[in-house]
Amino acid sequence: MTSDPQRPVWTLVWADEFDGDAVDRSKWDFDLGNGFFDYRNHVWVPGWGNEELQYYTADPENVVVADSCVHIRAVRAPMHGCGYTSARLKTKKRDGTVLFAKRYGRVEIRARVPWGKGLWPALWMLPVDDRYGGWAASGEIDLMEIAGERPHEVLNSIHFGSSAPHRSLITTTYALPDERLVSDWHTYAVEWEPGEIRFFVDAVQTCSYRHWWSCSQVADGQGVQAASEADLNPWPAPFDQPFYLLMNVAVGGNFPGLPDAQTRFPAELVVDYVRAYDKVGGYGEPTPRGPGVMPWEPDHVSERHN
Secondary structure, three states: OOOOOOOOOEEEEEEEOOOOOOOOOOOOEEEOEOEEEEOOOOEEEEHHHOOEOEEEOOOOOOEEEEOOEEEEEEEEEEEOOEEEEEOEEEOEOOOOOEOOOEOOEEEEEEEEOOOOOOEEEEEEEEEOOOOOOOOOOOOEEEEEEOOOOOOOEEEEEEEEEOOOOOEEEEEEEEEOOOOOOOOOOEEEEEEEEOOEEEEEEOOEEEEEEOOOOEOOOEEOOEEOOOOOHHHOOOOOOOOOOOEEEEEEEEEEOOOOOOOOOOOOOOEEEEEEEEEEEEEOOOOOOOOOOOOOOOOOOOOOOOOOOO
């Protein structure tokens, strides 16, 4: 991957180059609908927990493979009480079968990303199992997402901490150089090793995270704030378990707000390839957790989630 002697060397272990004429169902499944059932609290959660406006489908109007790319399209169209349709692809089937997941390694995606008020495209990763508890005690890794009205900026994030509402988030905002936009072709990558997660945009390292935590304690069905080291799961939890991949275009919601008259539809996320790598020589022991006293909350924690 690189000739820099200070950086790891990686070997390809999984990829989708989208060279066929349809989504490869041995590699990808689809989320469907406008929400999910929360089995912990026995309630239906509409809008995917974010008050999102789209209804996810697997229809050709919303996802198609052409010209060696997969095209994920958010469309202004009514369906089952929602004003928009879109698609969300993932490497874990709805019945729980895992098609592909990675514990440590490098994941790389080349994509053109739509932008506009109220659009929320993302390339991201979730844990195969909620080993440490509900979101975000078991973690989330965001290779790329944008606030739709800011097309010059890429967000790289990790979510961790306790289950909602006491979760934590670290986000780095990377400004694309030379007045480039997310709708241009860019390569987004994460390099994940025990105790460190590094993000890249077009081979530029945007950030490196070495401090996070996970707390599994709950009260009345909700996560509680960690008060001491004794409340935490062993380091480097939650980022010590397999994660699967997701790609989607959401519309509206708590983070990007509502689309406006200038938002263009269809809004199309075009992905050229997805590739996953293992580190040559394997992975060592976790690096020490960074400075901080528990509970540790960076100044730029927000209420955003995906």
